[in-house]
Amino acid sequence: MTDSDFPFGRQAVADAFREFVKGAPDGGTFYVTGSPGSGRSTLLTWLFLLSQADRDDSGTDRDEGQADQGDEGTGEPRSGPLFHAALGARGRGVDDLAVAIGGQLGYETATAAELLSVIAMDKRPVCVAVGDLDEAGAVPDERHTARLIESLLAPMARLPNVRLVTEGTQKWAHHFEDCVVVDVDTAEWTDRTAFDRYVAALCAFVPETETETETDQETETGPEPGGAQRDVFAQTVAQAAYPNFLLAQLLVLDQVSAEAEAEPLGVDVLPGGIDVEGAVARHVDRLRAESPVVADALYALALAGPAGLGGRLWRLATAAVAGRRIDAREFATAVELSWVLLQPDHDGPGGSGASGSHFALRHPAIATALLARRSPQAELQTRRTLVHSLAAQVPVEAVGGGPVDGEPAEGGPVVEGPPRPLWQRSDPVLLSELLRHASAVPKALGPLLVFPEVLLSADLEELRTVLDCSDEPAAAALRPVVALLHPVSREQPARLQVAAVQHGLNDLAAAVESAYERLPFRALRLLPGRGEAEGAAAPVSPDPSVVPAPPEVALTETGGVEVGQGHGDARTLRWTLHGTPCTAARAELLDGVTVVAVADREGLLQVRSADDGRLVHPIVRADEPPELLCALAGAPDPLSVCAAADRLWVVRLADGSTLAELRFGSNIAAVRRAAEHELDVDLGGFGIRLSFDLAVLRTLAGATPTTSGAGY
16 A cells, blocks of 8 residues: 555645654554544554555565664564554443453453553553544443543553554543644645545536536537536535545535435535535435434434444334334335435544534434434433333233233133243344443343343343443443353353352342253352351351262372372372373262372373272363362262363263353362262352252263363
8 A cells, every 4th residue: 555545635644653653662642533524533444554555565674663673672673563453442341342452462351450461561562553432332422432541541551562543532632641643623634635636526426407407508618617616516515524524425415415306506505605514404304304204213223333223123223213113115215315324435434513513423323413403301212212112022921821912811821910021032133232222221221131031142242341331230240240151151041140149149140040940050159258257157068079088199299199098107008190290189989989080281080999099980081171170970970070260160971071161250279069969169268059950961962072082
């Protein structure tokens, strides 16, 4: 890509960026600002492409800033791209964006605080580009942008080894220190000649009026009056829109629509120039005139986000906002007309009305213009109506199994109470949109979060974003719970029940047990920490898997296993196991026989006789090396529980397959049998008692490691 390929009239921005890279080789912020529609996001994209082209064109040379700088302490020039991470904030919360940035940088982090800590400790220079700041959050809102900047981007930009390239409105620029600000609303960053050429090209599509055509037919020589009139209009548009490219598009589009309605050319040109606010207002009114629900369709589609609700839900959303059903033809007209504004022909982020305008259009959230015409109360009520309409599309089942509407059949059950939503049968897209829009309405999200089926049927990543962006207490309480549901597995209901108990959400845990029968495992209760009063502790049952006088099992420094009897000088060594270093060893009762379970760092599981060390079961391979072992069940299908870090999983000893797993978010310190099919898991400061349904566990098709039992 050459400099001449850079967006119309914006070469000065590219030059300033190169100077910034030269002057700030390791740290600093390059901030592109301007009104919505001025091309901020487009410029960020082109700066990224330009940096790649600079490197490709120079062959061995790197970007100008890096070519002059060596790696710290080595004197060698840096290698790799200028941008180490480049992504958008659209639809993301603080932690979501942090995870995405960390992923591109090669870090595994779960929160913004973790990412900041890791980058600071790493100390290697990184360059991060983040766009679409005004589209942050499940539903775009300034509070999400503010939270994103204050909690992540501004602290990251203050690190001496971070160079940040981002964009946003002028009000956020003061959050960044050592910042180069490029305000594309000012003339110095947009070449007026290039802008005029752009507008003239747009105006070439303005149709000629009948007067122009007749004049052209009469005058075969000399300049065309029609062309001259078009030139005047182009100059007027350029004067009103400069330096906003999308605003120029909207003004020209307004004239094209006026021509279609037989309005005379130039009717919108006032003595002081074009009435920008009036032009934007006519876009809304003209569309509304074509169809009574078109403006509402515009605003409903925009509320749904950059991609709209998707084809299946556009009609639903439009009907929700309009407050009535519409036929297919009416809706098709609405979508066709609204698409002109929702999907402009270029990649810019949107346009704005004149300074102080009530129509600050923001691509693709055209809702800004339409919502601005309503009072805050009306806006909130419309959002609430959309939430209620989406919720109304969820299938329901009457209490007692009777019909939802109409009289019950003779002899049938009597319906009492409200109908029960069948969340699991809902369209997943509808459910995700319902949660997203509910997060923008105060107190609308909490009532949905009490249903475990909602939490388990929604897309997990989208649910995490909704919770991250919501200020409701219920959302804050669920964030650590939902974090434990990653990655998605077959045992999600059981994992949700355990996580709910772990974090004190007992009502949610009870709701899971009520909604889902026969969980493979569940949490019974929390156990007090070792530092709490003994009087408050629950009685401890003897471990049924351990004999009263178990053999002495020890792991040596080299990873060997020594099994003996007695202690100290009186200790008698029975047998030893050497070879691959072992990670865990435990003596316990299995089917009435004292055995020693052993795991090594290759994940091999061995169950040997405590007396002579012979194998009691074939050697199998777990999916990762366990750090702790505990027998769960014996014949006819022996099961063992393994643990490593914060993960606990159930292994079938017949083949090494993993039947179920869960995570706690805290490292597991110990695992012991509490009663038949019950385990106590010690998480350091506290514990949790789990109960396993062996009948359900044994019906699960285990995930077998690819190397399970190979060669043994």
